[in-house]
Amino acid sequence: MSSVSLAATPSASMLLVGQVRRDLKIAMRSPGDLANPLMFYALAVALFPLGVGPSPERLAELAPGVLWVLALLATLLGLETLFRRDFEEGTLEQLALHAQPLFVGVLAKIGAHWLVTGLPLVLFAPIAALMLNLPMQALDTLMITLLLGTPILSVLGAVGAALTVSLRRSSLLLALIVLPLYVPVLILGAGAVAAVVDGVDSTAQVAWLAALCALALTLAPFGAAAGLRVGLD
Amino acid sequence: MASLKEWWHRLGSPRTFYAIAQRAGPWFTGLGVAAIVVALTWGLAFAPPDYQQGNSFRIMYLHVPTAILAQSVYMMLGAAGLVLLVWRMKLADMVIVAAAPFGMSMTALALVTGAIWGKPTWGAWWVWDARTTSMLVQLFLYFGLIALRQAIPREETAGRACAILAVVGTVNIPIIKYSVDWWLTLHQPSTFTLTAAPSMPPEMYLPLLVSVLGFYALFAGLVFARTSNVILDRERSTAWVRALVREQTS
Amino acid sequence: MNPIRRNRLIAVLFLLAGVGVTTALVLTALNENINLFYPPDAIVAGEAPVGARIRAGGMVKEGSVEHADDRLAVRFVISDLAGADVPVVYEGMLPDLFREGQGVLCTGRLGADGVFVAEEVLAKHDENYMPPELGAMHKKPA
Numbered sequence: 001m002s003s004v005s006l007a008a009t010p011s012a013s014m015l016l017v018g019q020v021r022r023d024l025k026i027a028m029r030s031p032g033d034l035a036n037p038l039m040f041y042a043l044a045v046a047l048f049p050l051g052v053g054p055s056p057e058r059l060a061e062l063a064p065g066v067l068w069v070l071a072l073l074a075t076l077l078g079l080e081t082l083f084r085r086d087f088e089e090g091t092l093e094q095l096a097l098h099a100q101p102l103f104v105g106v107l108a109k110i111g112a113h114w115l116v117t118g119l120p121l122v123l124f125a126p127i128a129a130l131m132l133n134l135p136m137q138a139l140d141t142l143m144i145t146l147l148l149g150t151p152i153l154s155v156l157g158a159v160g161a162a163l164t165v166s167l168r169r170s171s172l173l174l175a176l177i178v179l180p181l182y183v184p185v186l187i188l189g190a191g192a193v194a195a196v197v198d199g200v201d202s203t204a205q206v207a208w209l210a211a212l213c214a215l216a217l218t219l220a221p222f223g224a225a226a227g228l229r230v231g232l233d
Numbered sequence: 234m235a236s237l238k239e240w241w242h243r244l245g246s247p248r249t250f251y252a253i254a255q256r257a258g259p260w261f262t263g264l265g266v267a268a269i270v271v272a273l274t275w276g277l278a279f280a281p282p283d284y285q286q287g288n289s290f291r292i293m294y295l296h297v298p299t300a301i302l303a304q305s306v307y308m309m310l311g312a313a314g315l316v317l318l319v320w321r322m323k324l325a326d327m328v329i330v331a332a333a334p335f336g337m338s339m340t341a342l343a344l345v346t347g348a349i350w351g352k353p354t355w356g357a358w359w360v361w362d363a364r365t366t367s368m369l370v371q372l373f374l375y376f377g378l379i380a381l382r383q384a385i386p387r388e389e390t391a392g393r394a395c396a397i398l399a400v401v402g403t404v405n406i407p408i409i410k411y412s413v414d415w416w417l418t419l420h421q422p423s424t425f426t427l428t429a430a431p432s433m434p435p436e437m438y439l440p441l442l443v444s445v446l447g448f449y450a451l452f453a454g455l456v457f458a459r460t461s462n463v464i465l466d467r468e469r470s471t472a473w474v475r476a477l478v479r480e481q482t483s
Numbered sequence: 484m485n486p487i488r489r490n491r492l493i494a495v496l497f498l499l500a501g502v503g504v505t506t507a508l509v510l511t512a513l514n515e516n517i518n519l520f521y522p523p524d525a526i527v528a529g530e531a532p533v534g535a536r537i538r539a540g541g542m543v544k545e546g547s548v549e550h551a552d553d554r555l556a557v558r559f560v561i562s563d564l565a566g567a568d569v570p571v572v573y574e575g576m577l578p579d580l581f582r583e584g585q586g587v588l589c590t591g592r593l594g595a596d597g598v599f600v601a602e603e604v605l606a607k608h609d610e611n612y613m614p615p616e617l618g619a620m621h622k623k624p625a
Contacts, residue, residue, distance in 0.1 A: 099490075100490065101490040101494055103494065104493070163398055164381070166385065167385065176376055176380050177380075177398060179373070180370050180377060180405075180409070181401070181402070181405050181409075183370050183409050183412065184408045184409055187413065187415070187416045188412060191415075191416065199534060200536065201515075207508060207512035207515055211512055214501060214504040214508055215501070218498060218504075218505060219404070220401075223397060223401050226318070230390055230394050231390070231394070233390060233393075
């Protein structure tokens, strides 16, 4: 191994930015797919009052849990396609052969995925909270926890998506693999919102969620990269 | 150092492991079954009843060992996964295939016995408390692992994918446990630990200890037996397995 | 630099940075009380927030349980057996293992008058398993 071609290959940060831009461009080409998880979220939120009745008190009590459970499910929807397209057309192999470490490219793909699925959920949260009559004092906590929690969902989901990338139909298997790993995020996220609804400080939950977010962003890209290499073999 | 490394790689060869398993497996199985029978007879018939729970606490002699096994088997799967990923030792994959269903059964058994214990104690078959909930998540982790293993057709790919998932799951288990504990804390704390003196009198915890050791021995015996089967199946085209089959059939 | 070494360096730097940030956040989180569980002495000392949904736990004081005649309402006192007592009111079914002198865990809100209004009462399971004779001995000296 010599270091001849290094000058010609892009740096890690260039790869990161380039990959995010490429993935976003591809996502923008099919606005329908882009909106699906968010529409699922809105629809599922609307189903809850129909199921449990329109009583504002009861909806307010259920709101923290419902809003968070549905965030998990909505994230799950977009996961299957995270690496699928690149796997089928061979771009993934190029990424694996790239001079830069594979986890950098993976991190970029996860980042782009979060921008089109996680971030819209955060931005939609005020409307969803309104639909379920979530007390207004808890809205900022809901948005902060979603902002810290959805990246964890994306990055853990990416590990599952990488492990199942070679399978043609994997959405159910993916849910089975990934949802148990989401349990701590759900508990902390919904717990923080519920605490604020009950008039208690939620700094501890938010801090734990932030710690989990940092940990997941540190370790999970390596897991996903290892999973992709297995799938590419 | 060199000899230790050599020993490690020799152990990793299916042929050596098969020989060891054939020799040690039946002993572990026999010892395990004997210990479980002794412990259950002792615990169910002779140990004194609890002053508050009466006789219903006796299911502990089944519940606690299965719950301990449910967790330690998953930890072992994680360790085996790491061995497979670091040393590319295919034996580790065979052990995962052999041990995962046992761990899943133990988890299911722990949930069922927990429900049976819960009915007289709390008045409900199912209570969403910290322990039962962690155990339920644990069951789903086993489901995911086994489902992934079966979904991927290529043996080698499936093995490595499962190894990664087992390692990820093992890293996650403490986080899941901690968060679930925080979520709800009503259950007896771990009935006994190896470091602290048990708070039960000896006539109550000794049968429990025997029962736990029995379940561990049974697990070891069954893993030896099941891994032997997997080895024979996967290595069927090798010379030594052919020679073995010829020897046994002639 | 050799590309393999360089990639390893990138990975190690990334891991170090991530683990550092995680550790800092965990240390912040550890400073916060996540439990919402308050023992009687903390409530008496005024550390528990008034009107927020919290959990209080302690031993049911001997002789403090009063049942209402016509309803399921019950009043009792939880104590840490060291002088701190908190009065509790509750309306509903008490669990089977609820007894005087035993531990309970109440979820509810603390009123401004210092009375804890419980929404749920759980009997904390005794973590000492013991035979009946020992149990009787254990109770007597109190």
